[in-house]
Amino acid sequence: MNFEKKLNEYIEKVNFNIDSYLELRYPERIFEAMRYSILAGGKRLRPLLLLSACEAVGGNIEDCMPFACAMEMIHTYSLIHDDLPAMDNDDFRRGKPTCHKVYDEGIAILAGDGLLNYAFEVIFDAICKKGDINLAKAGKIIADYSGSKGMLVGQVVDIESEGKEIDKDTLLYIHDNKTGGLIKASLMAGALIGGASEKEVEKFKEIGYKIGMAFQIKDDILDVTSTTEVLGKPVLSDVKNNKITYVSLFGMEKAKEDFEKLSEEAVKLIGEFGEKAEFLQWYAKSLINRNK
């Protein structure tokens, strides 16, 4: 099977659905701002993981589409708010001016709020249309790992740690929650909707932990070893910002070692789901081999 082609088809489907969910309507300015940020590109990593986890357990990806799009809305809301002057104060993302630079801070805050809220509007709509309580369990996972059991608390500890000496446990907590939260949620929710058992969902949590952690270690490695041209953003930014990373805390050798180990384990765990999981496995490998 041509996985690359399939990947692009899935991305197109996700983009098409996001576009229709967020159709421009009154009051236009807020929908424009939400659309500006969510349609600015991006790998659609979380939707892709959700769809392919569903497929890996034999589910129908059409059932997942609202949830996949909701994950991207939640991811985008977090980027908009992270970029705000009161947080990371970033003027550019993916080479384009950030939401609060194009609109204003007030609208950017509301666009973030709007995307988070809209994710749950879309999820509840799907649950009610299907009348399937299993979908509510997927909703619960997404809510938990976006919030008090994942991304939000990871982000809090991250900004609280700025300029401080942090220990290994704290760094692992940040990576596992801030980056790993939505990755775990995507895989678990996708598997659940696809009909996975509780035990299988737990396995996807483990896969998510490993992919999330490997993803973040790679980020930390690339910040040191890559070039601005390849990465499309300034390198050595962590060093300049005195930011503790996996590399600065454990050293480059161990970082590379752990990255390899986590990646291999994740790929192996996915393999346990057999042929149906081949696309997910290929996709996980492509994330591991990325150079930007």
Add this chain to the structure above:
Amino acid sequence: MNFEKKLNEYIEKVNFNIDSYLELRYPERIFEAMRYSILAGGKRLRPLLLLSACEAVGGNIEDCMPFACAMEMIHTYSLIHDDLPAMDNDDFRRGKPTCHKVYDEGIAILAGDGLLNYAFEVIFDAICKKGDINLAKAGKIIADYSGSKGMLVGQVVDIESEGKEIDKDTLLYIHDNKTGGLIKASLMAGALIGGASEKEVEKFKEIGYKIGMAFQIKDDILDVTSTTEVLGKPVLSDVKNNKITYVSLFGMEKAKEDFEKLSEEAVKLIGEFGEKAEFLQWYAKSLINRNK
């Protein structure tokens, strides 16, 4: 029945539950900030409407408690974000420094995000525990009216209208959505959980529209007729800010007239639910007769 006593009992129950949901835990700073804002007082208007609407159709209020607390979390998130420098830039609320003054802007943004997200964590938890798809319908109503069909879009049009001449339709849109959104959602969700039919839920939407609009007209009236001492906040603030209000657009006489009419209609509609709705009716009247 002593309604005043019952009201205080309900408020205590709501406060007790909010307190336990948001128990202080790691990372403490964000839970502290969320607790600071949500436990800073407040009438608990939305939870009270939700509980008493459930009761008005013969439901058990214990089933509603997670939803009632979620409404207060959503309301509080909107206040925290509204108070931010990029929005209304308010240093005080209910006589206490606002969230971003006590903590910082970054934490205030995250505390708002956290409360919105946590509301849905609590709601999904309740749905999954009960395994009742009817509760998902209540979740959908809450998500819709907090977001793209209510509060969020109302707030967008409100800040977009600042310093502009707006027409009647725009003012009614702002009031119906920004203030009315959560009021309608509370009544509709409470009724739904209590076992109301679709037709009855629609009636609660109408009641919510009337209460929300009357509530907001009263706000606009009090800004002109009250004193800073009674109101606990500066009067004539709308006039000073050149803000178009119901009073400035329709005149004081018509504002009072419409307020009376909407209030009477709301109370009458509640009456159709008979004896079980007596507390809701009393509560609606107390909102109407408020002088602050």
